[in-house]
Amino acid sequence: MSNKPVLELDHLSIAMPHRTLVHNCTLAVAAGEAVGLVGESGSGKTLSVRAVAGLLPDDFTTGGAIRILGRDVAEMGSKERKELRATRIGMVFQTPRAHLNPLLTIGDFMTEALVHVAGKRRTAADRRAAELLDEVGIPDPVRRLRQYPAELSGGLLQRVMIAATLAMDPEILLADEITTALDVTTQEEVMAVIGDLRKHRELSMLFITHDLALASAVTDRVAVMQHGRTVETLHSATMRQEARVEYTKVLMAAALDEAKPEELVRDRDATSVLAVSGLSKTYQVPGATGGRETLVALNGVSFELDQGGSLGIVGESGSGKSTSAKIICGLERADAGTITVTGEDWSLPARGGAARRGRAKKVQMVFQDPYQSLDRRQTIRECLSEAIRVHRPSDSREAVTRRIEELMRQVTLDPELADQRPKSLSGGQRQRVAIARALAADPEILVLDEAVSAIDVTTQVEILTLLDTIRRETGVALLMITHDLTVIRRLCDRVVVMRAGRVEEYGTADEILDAPRADYTRLLLDSIPREGWKPRRRRPGRTSAIPTITLMHRVKEMRGL
Amino acid sequence: MSVGQLAQGKMPVAVKDAAKKDWLYLVALVAFTLMALMALIGPWIAPYNPTQLYAGPENGLPTAQNLLGTDDLGRDVLSRILCGAGVSVFAPIIIVLLSTIIGSLLAVTAAWFGGITRGTIARIIDVIFAIPGLVLAVLAVAMFGKGLPAPIVALSIAFIPVVARLTQTAASRELGKPYIAALRVQGVSSLAICFRHLIPALVPVVAAQMAVGFGYAMLDLAAISFLGLGQQPPAADWGSMISGGKTGILAGAPEQALFPSIFVVVTVLAVSIIGARVTAWAEEKER
Numbered sequence: 001m002s003n004k005p006v007l008e009l010d011h012l013s014i015a016m017p018h019r020t021l022v023h024n025c026t027l028a029v030a031a032g033e034a035v036g037l038v039g040e041s042g043s044g045k046t047l048s049v050r051a052v053a054g055l056l057p058d059d060f061t062t063g064g065a066i067r068i069l070g071r072d073v074a075e076m077g078s079k080e081r082k083e084l085r086a087t088r089i090g091m092v093f094q095t096p097r098a099h100l101n102p103l104l105t106i107g108d109f110m111t112e113a114l115v116h117v118a119g120k121r122r123t124a125a126d127r128r129a130a131e132l133l134d135e136v137g138i139p140d141p142v143r144r145l146r147q148y149p150a151e152l153s154g155g156l157l158q159r160v161m162i163a164a165t166l167a168m169d170p171e172i173l174l175a176d177e178i179t180t181a182l183d184v185t186t187q188e189e190v191m192a193v194i195g196d197l198r199k200h201r202e203l204s205m206l207f208i209t210h211d212l213a214l215a216s217a218v219t220d221r222v223a224v225m226q227h228g229r230t231v232e233t234l235h236s237a238t239m240r241q242e243a244r245v246e247y248t249k250v251l252m253a254a255a256l257d258e259a260k261p262e263e264l265v266r267d268r269d270a271t272s273v274l275a276v277s278g279l280s281k282t283y284q285v286p287g288a289t290g291g292r293e294t295l296v297a298l299n300g301v302s303f304e305l306d307q308g309g310s311l312g313i314v315g316e317s318g319s320g321k322s323t324s325a326k327i328i329c330g331l332e333r334a335d336a337g338t339i340t341v342t343g344e345d346w347s348l349p350a351r352g353g354a355a356r357r358g359r360a361k362k363v364q365m366v367f368q369d370p371y372q373s374l375d376r377r378q379t380i381r382e383c384l385s386e387a388i389r390v391h392r393p394s395d396s397r398e399a400v401t402r403r404i405e406e407l408m409r410q411v412t413l414d415p416e417l418a419d420q421r422p423k424s425l426s427g428g429q430r431q432r433v434a435i436a437r438a439l440a441a442d443p444e445i446l447v448l449d450e451a452v453s454a455i456d457v458t459t460q461v462e463i464l465t466l467l468d469t470i471r472r473e474t475g476v477a478l479l480m481i482t483h484d485l486t487v488i489r490r491l492c493d494r495v496v497v498m499r500a501g502r503v504e505e506y507g508t509a510d511e512i513l514d515a516p517r518a519d520y521t522r523l524l525l526d527s528i529p530r531e532g533w534k535p536r537r538r539r540p541g542r543t544s545a546i547p548t549i550t551l552m553h554r555v556k557e558m559r560g561l
Numbered sequence: 562m563s564v565g566q567l568a569q570g571k572m573p574v575a576v577k578d579a580a581k582k583d584w585l586y587l588v589a590l591v592a593f594t595l596m597a598l599m600a601l602i603g604p605w606i607a608p609y610n611p612t613q614l615y616a617g618p619e620n621g622l623p624t625a626q627n628l629l630g631t632d633d634l635g636r637d638v639l640s641r642i643l644c645g646a647g648v649s650v651f652a653p654i655i656i657v658l659l660s661t662i663i664g665s666l667l668a669v670t671a672a673w674f675g676g677i678t679r680g681t682i683a684r685i686i687d688v689i690f691a692i693p694g695l696v697l698a699v700l701a702v703a704m705f706g707k708g709l710p711a712p713i714v715a716l717s718i719a720f721i722p723v724v725a726r727l728t729q730t731a732a733s734r735e736l737g738k739p740y741i742a743a744l745r746v747q748g749v750s751s752l753a754i755c756f757r758h759l760i761p762a763l764v765p766v767v768a769a770q771m772a773v774g775f776g777y778a779m780l781d782l783a784a785i786s787f788l789g790l791g792q793q794p795p796a797a798d799w800g801s802m803i804s805g806g807k808t809g810i811l812a813g814a815p816e817q818a819l820f821p822s823i824f825v826v827v828t829v830l831a832v833s834i835i836g837a838r839v840t841a842w843a844e845e846k847e848r
Contacts, residue, residue, distance in 0.1 A: 329746045353750045360748025373739040375758050386757075390748045434743070441747065 004070045005030050006172045006204045007052065011064035013228075014047050014056065022047050022228040024064075027206075029172060034198060034205040036215030036236070038251065039225035040456040041427075045208045048225075049174050052206075053091045054081065069171065086117055090165030094177040096157035100149040106133075107145030110164050118168065132163040135200075136193050137537065155186035159193060166197070172204040173197075180209070183316040183483060188527040191218050191535035210457055212239075212251045214529040224248045240531070250458050273444055273477050274305040274328070274363075279337035281323055281501075297323045299501040301337070305445065305494075310471060310478035312488040312509065314524070315498035321481045324498075325449045328479070329365045330356070342444060361391055364438035368450035370430035374422040380433050381418040384408075387440035407436040410473075411466060428459035432466070439470065447479045452487060464490045485528060489513055497521045589834035596828045600650035603643035611636065611644040612795045620814035630816040633808055638817050642824060645798040650828065652713055652798075653778035657771050659717035664724030665760075665767055671725075672732035673755060679729075686722040694719030694781055702790040709792055712785045720774055724767070731766045735759055765839070772836025776829040783825050799825050 005028040014022040022044035029035045037045045050056050052066055052073075066073045068088060073081060093099050100109055110129035114120045120128070126145065133141035136159040149157060158178055165173060175194070179187035195218065197203055209215050215222050216236040223233045226247050234242045243249055281298040298320045305311045313321045326332040328339060330349040339346040341362055350356040367373035374383060384404045388395070395403075408415050411432040422430050431451060438446055448467070452460040468491055471478055480492055488495055488509055495512045497505040497520065505518040516522045529535075608628075609616040615635035617627040624630075629638040667686070671679040694716050701715035702708075735741065736759065744754050785791040786800025794801070799821040806818025 331742055331745065353748075356745070357748035357750075360746060363746075365743070365746045367739045367743055369739060373743045375740050375744075375762075377758075377761055386749065386753075387747050390750075437743070437747065 005067070006033075006069060007206060008067040008070075009048060009052070009064070010067065012048060012051060012066060013063040014044070014051055015061050015063070017059055020228070022051075024229045025225065026230055027223045027233060029204045029206055031171070031204055032198070032202040033221070034207055034219040036219035036222040037206060037208045037225060038210065038212050038215050038222055040210060040458065043225045044228040045225050046176055049091075049176055049206060049208055053089060053174055054085050055091075086113075087168045088171045089174060090162075090168065090170035090172070091174040092158070092161050092165055092176065092178045094180050096154065096161045097149060099161065100157065102149050104148075105145065106147055106149065106152070106160055109149075110145065110160070110167065113164070113167050128167065129163075132166050133160065135166065135197070136160075136163045137189075137196075138163070153186075154182055155189055158182065158190050162190075162193065162197070166201075170203070172206065174206050174208075176208045177210070179214070180211075184485075184527040185316065185523055187214070187529075188535045189537060192537040194218065195535055196537075211529065212248075212457075213531070213533075216531070217529045217533045218535065224251065247458075250461070271307050272304040273307045273309075273342055274479070275338075275340040276304070276324070276328070277302040277338050279324060279327065279339070280335045281320075281327065281332065282335055296501050298327075298334070298337075301496075301498070301501070301503055303494075303496045303503065303506060305477050305479055307444070308471065308475040308477055309494065310480060310492045312480045312482060312492035312495045313498060314482060314485060314488060314495060316483060316524075318500070319498040320501040321498050322449055325365065325447050325479070325481050329363055329447055330359060357390060360443075361441050362443055363445045363447060364441055364443040365447040365449060366431070366434050366438050366451040369454050370427055370434055371422070371454075373434055374430060374437075376422055379419050379421055380408075380413075380425075383433065384418075384437055384440060387437045391441050403440070407440055410439060410470065411436045426459075427455045428463060431455055431459075431463055435463075435467070435470070439474070439476075442474075443476060445477045445479060447481070449481045450483070451480075453482065453484060460487075467491060485513065485524060497524070583838070585834060586838050589831040589838075592827055592831040593835060596646065596650055596824070596831070599643055600646040603646040607637075607640035607643040609637040609640040611641040611797060613637070613640075616640070620809050620812045620817070622814065623816060629820045630814065632802075632805065632817045633812065638802075638820055641797045641802060642799065642821055645792070645796075645802060645821070646824075648709065648792055648796075648798040649779070649782070649800070649825070652709060652782055653775050656713055656716045656720060656778040656782075657774045659714075660720035660774065661724050661767060661771050663717070664721040665728050665763070667721070668725045668728035669732050669755065669759065669763075672729050672736055673751075673759075682725070682729075686725050689718060690722040692719065694777075695784060698781065698785050699788070699790060702785070707790055707793055712782065712791055716778055716781055720778065724770055724774065727770055728763060728767055731763055732759060735762045765842070769836055769840035772832050772839055775832045776836070779825065779829050779832075 007029040009025050009027050012022060012025040013020060025044065025048045027035060027037070037048070039045045047056070051062055052068075054073075056062070062074075068084060073084075076084065107126060107129060110132065111120075111122065111125035114125035114128055115122060129145055130141040133144055138144055138156060138159055144152070144156075144160075152160065162173075162178075173194075179190055182190060191214070194205070198205060205219070207215060207219050212222070212224075216239050219236050221233055222236050222239060223230045224245065224247065225231065231245045231247060232243070234248070239248075240252065243252065279298050279301040280296075283295045283297055284292050285295045301320065301324060303311065303313075313324060315321045323332060327334045328341075328346075330346070333349050334347065337347065341359075346359065350359050378386070381404060384407055385400050388400050388403050392399075404418065405415060408418065413429060413432045413436065417425065417429065422433070425433070434451075435446075446467075451467075452463050455463060464487065467478060470476065478491065480487060482488065492509045495505075495507065495509050496503055497512065497518060499520050504520045505512060505516065507517075512521060513525065516525060604611075613636065616637045617624070617631035617635050619631065619635050620633055621627055621631035621635070627637050627639065629642065631637055632641070667682050671682040697719045698712040698715040701711040705711040741754060741758065744758060782791060782798075783800030783803065786798050787804040789801070789804060792798040792801050794805075797805075802821040803818050803825070806815070806821070809815060809817040
């Protein structure tokens with residue numbers, strides 16, 4: 001092959017029946033090159049890639065040209081186009097679990113294309129499938145072929161998906177947010193696998209992500225997309241110097257080495273407003289081989305939160321960080337341990353409405369998913385006035401209206417939106433509503449459970465800044481639960497690092513981010529994409545997620561029920 | 562129409578949209594409205610007294626005097642259909658309302674309290690499920706005598722499990738959503754969460770279920786009347802008219818059974834189509 005690009009998008013536009021969603025997407029991927037396509041949700045990056053793979057809904061129309069190996073897709077016959085897509089393009093999606101039939105084994109899935117499209121014999125296909133799994137670094141591939149998707153972790157499944165696309169020897173891999181749903185350490189493993197594959201196979205790649213730092217670390221060039229247009233294309237290595245467009249700079253600002261906002265001047269020996277000690281929680285879950293197993297969600301967790309301070313709880317999925325938040329907010333009951341809030345014992349969930357209202361005045365929570373944590377039938381005004389009336393049922397209508405306006409101002413939400421329903425708000429706006437609702441009670445502690453992880457990067461920065469401002473103005477203490485260490489850097493004084501229900505490390509943010517003592521903290525920090533970062537396979541043997549199910553004892557299956 | 566209004570109170574817009582997209586839905590709405598009108602004002606627009614003998618010839622064919630013919634006693638079929646419409650259309654509505662209210666209450670109670678409460682309610686519902694509605698209705702008639710009240714109560718009870726199962730699943734799903742947890746953390750009282758948030762969320766599901774239930778209730782009632790256990794002569798409803806029309810078929814006059822059958826089929830079809838539409842529309846709204 002000459003310098004001809006493997007994939008070329010030439011002024012691609014994509015339109016729904018009444019709206020154009022992608023206006024002008026122009027990019028080229030040369031043989032063996034990796035190009036990143038970066039942008040926020042709704043910028044059209046996924047649509048563009050789906051157009052390449054032929055996965056657009058029927059009523060969508062495209063303009064411009066898509067050229068694969070120098071040939072315009074639109075000029076090919078439908079059979080040829082299908083053939084080309086089957087053999088030259090491999091596509092990997094964000095959620096591997098949703099793309100695998102849970103009733104088929106990994107082996108069935110892997111060999112399906114080989115048997116039915118390539119016409120191989122089953123034994124040969126099985127052999128090839130095992131080789132491919134081996135190539136993506138899955139240990140014991142023959143055994144994996146007999147397992148079901150439910151038995152594999154997210155990182156492993158994503159590697160299975162990659163291996164399956166390799167079965168047809170594609171020229172180019174279309175990777176659509178393939179690591180977004182994965183923990184940061186697993187993300188590194190998957191990216192390392194992809195790096196090796198590209199080296200060995202001369203595979204081209206179009207890598208879609210919202211994470212500019214990740215894209216620049218694993219690709220040669222990065223195209224930035226905004227509102228359906230590619231606004232600029234940069235060389236990954238020199239991205240920081242080259243960036244001209246303001247939007248790219250905003251995207252870049254969400255990196256870990258971003259300076260911390262000025263130190264909040266406050267009383268060093270402030271009293272603790274929340275103290276948790278020896279918190280434990282186990283769940284009974286159906287075991288893999290029948291019977292019941294005990295899942296240890298929390299195992300002797302202790303930490304303290306100062307008045308007006310901010311504490312971050314960091315950990316991968318399954319580390320027990322959300323369980324701690326739920327117990328503090330009274331949504332779950334702890335098996336053991338004590339919780340003290342402003343001197344009161346909160347170890348057991350509140351009994352009765354009055355006690356719950358009393359606690360609600362002290363601790364409020366903002367949830368991860370702003371799309372689901374608001375009642376979709378309520379307008380913003382109804383939502384906020386409900387939250388206000390809980391604590392002040394006899395306030396006059398004017399007082400409530402005033403308070404709503406004040407809250408909306410506090411979270412910098414346009415007052416015009418007060419009579420809208422959540423449906424017509426963006427993710428960032430919804431999360432502002434959720435924060436305003438939590439502030440309505442004037443709480444002393446605000447628990448934020450992954451409050452920014454479902455939001456776009458630029459909006460994330462805004463929300464974090466807003467939270468910092470609110471903390472300064474109202475003196476509310478923040479308990480941030482997150483998997484993202486960059487969030488900690490921006491907002492927290494102290495950090496708890498959790499793993500498998502235990503506290504791995506507990507200290508000030510500077511200590512933990514700059515001089516971590518625990519190996520696990522170091523691993524977490526090293527896995528974060530940043531300038532000059534290259535994904536490495538750290539532990540050749542570590543392919544499953546960190547084990548969270550501990551087999552303590554078996555309980556006999558209950559009879560009758 | 563009533564079902565759609567229940568669902569959201571925005572029916573005029575929905576009708577307009579549907580008319581643009583889906584003529585079948587519109588036809589169903591028109592058909593059901595006509596049936597409901599008939600049920601309301603039927604006795605006043607009937608050309609003859611429904612029990613008047615020899616308003617025309619015996620087993621008469623449709624003529625200008627008797628638009629849908631006459632039965633074996635010469636009674637006017639159209640008048641009997643019009644006068645029977647009230648019972649035939651409103652009895653199923655009573656059944657649906659009763660079973661929906663009781664079933665939803667059980668469902669919300671089960672979903673809200675969980676644990677033993679849910680287990681107990683589930684077992685009770687299982688027991689009712691085990692008895693077919695028609696058998697229960699026949700049993701009720703045997704115990705409390707012929708006439709409409711017994712089968713109406715029996716069918717209401719028989720329909721409870723279906724409503725309760727479906728509603729409980731929806732309620733449990735809704736209660737698992739983060740916004741309910743958010744409300745609890747805010748300190749909103751349980752009653753407020755239940756009536757202001759949970760129950761409105763269930764309305765689309767329940768409304769769709771009601772429309773489907775109406776069709777079944779109407780068919781079951783017609784069957785009971787057909788067996789001679791429901792509406793008693795000389796009063797008529799559509800089911801008993803089909804039953805009485807049997808003899809007409811042998812006498813070469815199938816119209817007297819055919820016309821009430823058509824009314825039953827059209828009403829059930831119309832309500833089912835409306836129900837399917839409400840379901841699809843509720844699913845769309847959930848997204």
